[in-house]
Structures are given as C-alpha cells and as structure tokens.
Amino acid sequence: MRFLDRFSTLQLIAIAAASSALILAGAFGFQALGYAPCKLCLWQRWPHAAAIVIGGAAVASGQKALAWFGAIAAATTSALGFFHSGVERKLWDGPSSCSGGSVADLSVDDLLSQINQAPLIRCDEIPWEIMGITMANLNAVGSLALAVLWVVAATRKA
Template sequence: MRRILILLATLGSLGLIVGAYGFQYIGGLTPCDLCWPQRYGHFAAIAAGALALVIMPRLFSFLAGLGVLFSGLVAIYHSGVERFWWEGPSTCTSAPVAGLSAEELMEQIMNAPLVRCDEIAWDLFGLSMANYNVMASLTLAGMFFYASRLPR
C-alpha cells in the first residue's frame, strides 16, 4: 500500500510539472516570479518520491511530502496575491501610480516585470492555476505523509 501511495503521489507531482511546462511552452503562458517556487517543491517531491521507492521509504516519502507542502504554501500565498487579499512581492505586482511625476511613472512602466503575479493568466471555473496547485499539492502532501507513517 505504501509503495502505491508513493508512486501515485510522485506521478501526481510529475503530472503537475508536465502540465505547468505544457501551459508555458504549448499554451504560451509565461510563469511569474511566484510560479517558479511552486515548481521547485514538485521537483523535490519527484526526486524524493523516486528515492522512497528504492531506499528508506519513510524518510524520503516524508521529505517528498515537505516538498509538495512547500509548493502548496507558496500557491496559497500566490492565490492571495491574485485575489488581492494581500500584496505580493514588489518584483511582480503593480505599484500605485497616484502622485507620480511623468518621469517616475515612465520609469515604473519601463521597470515593470513582463508577467505580473497579481493577474490571473488562466482560469477554469473561476479558479486559477495557483488555486488548483493548492488543492493538488495539499492532497499529494497528505498522500506522502500518510505513506511515511505506514508500516512495512
């Protein structure tokens, strides 16, 4: 049972990475500064999940769970930025324009990132990719953590 859970969760993270790169390279959606760290957690989970299938399944499935949990937490933060619940990092959100001179406004425009974190580039049923990553990552983290607790 443990091996099946680890395999399914690892394949789930792999599927999310393939999907993210599909949206990027086939769909033309360039990732923002908050999209990249969400991928890193899944990369870590894929590596740790693969190791868990071979050696020390309790340790590596727990580490894989931490990887996707990290991705889910970043996705929660990203979702809040997209919904304007809180402000995102200055590297990928827009700044207020009130009170700026023409030169300051032009400088702000010229230094603006190509892809903003506070704009939803794609959604399905009113949910963004970050929203879906929250649900998927937390589910996968639960699977990895549960697998790490199972006896041989």
C-alpha cells in the same frame, strides 16, 4: 482512506512523486500554449521537482522515511499556491518584483530602474481560469492533497 490500503507504502510514494511530475508537465504544457509563468508560478514548480527527486530516492532505496521530505515539499508548494491565490485575488500584496504596489516612496531613479527591470508577467493578474478556479488555486488544493498522501505513506505501519 481505505482506498489507499490497496497500495504499498512505496507505491503511494511513487504515486505522489508521479503526481508532482504530472503537475509540472501541466505547467510546462500551459507555458507551451503561451501562458508564461510569473515569479510565483515558477516558485511553485521547485518543490514539485524536489518531490519527484525525493520520491525516486525513496522508491530506489526503500526508505519510507523520505516521505516526510516529500510531504514538506508538497506542503511548501501548496502554501505558495495559496499565497499566490491571495495575490491574484488582491487579498494581499505579492512580491514587489511581480505585483502592483505603491510607488509613492520611490525616487524617480528607483522607479525608472524598477520599470526597466520589471518582468513581463505579473503575479497579481490571472492569466487563465475556468469557473473562477485559477492555476494557482488548482496547485494549492492539489498539492495539499499530495501532502496528505505523502504523510499517509510516511506514517504507515507496513
């Protein structure tokens, strides 16, 4: 962590917020390339947006205590990324609205309604990966690192 000693608390907060902005830009870039996001992908974007706002507010006000909220936002999107990674790998079920699931207990009317309202993008399918690493995996680990960065900023003495 000595590398981080080069930066002030507010600089660390700005770096963390800018990193969330870059992650969001990357997500929108993939979307522009034709990789439409699923419901879980969209859920992972909201905490990054919150982290950007929190970081801006912290830098503008000089309130390093806001870094705790940035840490919560980054940890939330990391947790969603890990959950999504498990859904992609079929380790557990995702939301029924975007994952495969049992239809045994559904009536014909309920099944038809679900089919008609079903999203086009499934959460339990991997749209892109490189060397076995998916976008959800990248977000999970990268956001966890950002959560640590936020905590470092929040706990700094100076």
